[in-house]
Amino acid sequence: MICMENMGVIKRIKTGIAGLDQLISGGVPVGSQVLIMGSPGAGKTLMSIEMLYHNAKLEVPSTFITTEEMKESIISNVENAFYAFEEFEDILEKNTIQLIHKPIIDDFKSRENFEKFIAEIVEAMNANKSRILVFDSLSSLRTVMPDDRTFTRSAAYMTEVFREASLTTFITMEADPKQDIIRSGIYGTSMFDGLIKLYINKAVGTSQYMIEIPKLRNSAHKLSDVPFQITSKGFDVLAD
Numbered sequence: 001m002i003c004m005e006n007m008g009v010i011k012r013i014k015t016g017i018a019g020l021d022q023l024i025s026g027g028v029p030v031g032s033q034v035l036i037m038g039s040p041g042a043g044k045t046l047m048s049i050e051m052l053y054h055n056a057k058l059e060v061p062s063t064f065i066t067t068e069e070m071k072e073s074i075i076s077n078v079e080n081a082f083y084a085f086e087e088f089e090d091i092l093e094k095n096t097i098q099l100i101h102k103p104i105i106d107d108f109k110s111r112e113n114f115e116k117f118i119a120e121i122v123e124a125m126n127a128n129k130s131r132i133l134v135f136d137s138l139s140s141l142r143t144v145m146p147d148d149r150t151f152t153r154s155a156a157y158m159t160e161v162f163r164e165a166s167l168t169t170f171i172t173m174e175a176d177p178k179q180d181i182i183r184s185g186i187y188g189t190s191m192f193d194g195l196i197k198l199y200i201n202k203a204v205g206t207s208q209y210m211i212e213i214p215k216l217r218n219s220a221h222k223l224s225d226v227p228f229q230i231t232s233k234g235f236d237v238l239a240d
Contacts, residue, residue, distance in 0.1 A: 010218050013132065013168050016054025017047070019237030020211070023226065025219040028168060028194065032217065033159040035138075036172045038198030043209065043230055044172040045069075047198065048134040049078050049097075050234045051170065053085055055132060056096040062132035063098040063125045067140040071101050084233045098128045104140040114154055118161050125167065133162060138173040156191045193217040201225075211237060 012027030021027050028034060038044045052062045066074055078088060091097050102121065105113075125133060138155060145151040155171075162169045171192075176199075194216040201208045212225045228237040 013055065013060075015051045017050055017235045017237060019226070019228070019239035020235065022239040023211075023213060023222045023237065024216055025221065028216070029218045030168055031163060031166050032193040033163055033169045033171070033191065034194035034196060034216075035192045036170055036196045036198065037175050038172075039176055039200060040174060042198035042200055043228075043235070044174070044198060045074065045136055046078065046081055046230065047196075047235055048136060048170050048172060049074070050082065052097050052132060052134060053082075053088060053091065053234075056091045057087060059096065060132065061096050061098070061128045061130050062134070063100065063121075063128065063130040064134045064136065065121055066099070066101050066136050067104045068137060069101075071099050074099065081230060082232060082234055095128050098124065098130065100124055104144055115157070118158055122161065122165055125165070131168065133167045133169045135169065135171045138171050139175070159191045194219075201227075 011030040012025070013030055014021050014027040015024075036044050036048060049064065052064060055062060064074075069077075075092070078085070082088070092099060100121075102117070121133075121135075135158070141154060142151050145154060159169070159171070192215070195214050197212040197214065199210050199212075201210045209228045209230065210225045211228050212223070213221045214223060222239070226237060226239060228235055230236075
């Protein structure tokens with residue numbers, strides 16, 4: 001069984017996250033390239049892992065590419081945050097979620113080496129027949145690119161390769177989601193089918209996690225900011 005359903009003619013992959021699927025017409029359209037942008041500590045990596053976890057429980061294979069943190073660190077963070085995810089260790093052992101550390105290197109200044117890097121990711125995903133990919137994160141790619149134009153072109157090439165492979169992809173990026181997202185070329189292009197913004201709203205004496213979905217093609221979605229919580233059972237998006 002696959003975590004997917006028909007919404008008219010649009011096939012969707014459910015995130016499995018309480019409240020989030022309710023905000024996006026039941027799930028993300030299959031084959032979408034979605035940018036998860038957020039401030040530090042807002043939960044980008046944890047949200048990505050949770051989506052893979054819920055699909056893995058339904059035998060949907062996936063790949064998680066980490067370009068910064070080591071595998072052991074991510075596993076530890078997930079187990080500490082989501083200690084109710086009792087099947088997480090078994091899922092990793094069965095390779096239903098394939099967790100790969102692939103560091104960004106200065107050689108990416110060469111287009112040939114960057115294309116080889118992306119090809120190796122696709123090859124790795126083919127090994128476990130992944131249907132979903134998480135690339136964590138795009139921010140590290142920017143550090144080895146000489147300028148915004150080269151960075152944008154590289155990101156566009158990457159998303160196009162994943163799109164041609166019929167992968168539903170979630171790409172994380174660290175940024176202030178309350179800034180003008182059109183200012184940089186990467187946000188002004190059509191390379192992403194969806195944008196999920198996570199941030200921490202800091203008011204006097206309190207802080208609140210917030211999620212906003214300003215873009216998701218082929219989907220009715222709620223535009224206003226919605227609060228969420230991170231619990232031992234995963235994200236709880238307060239859609240109501």
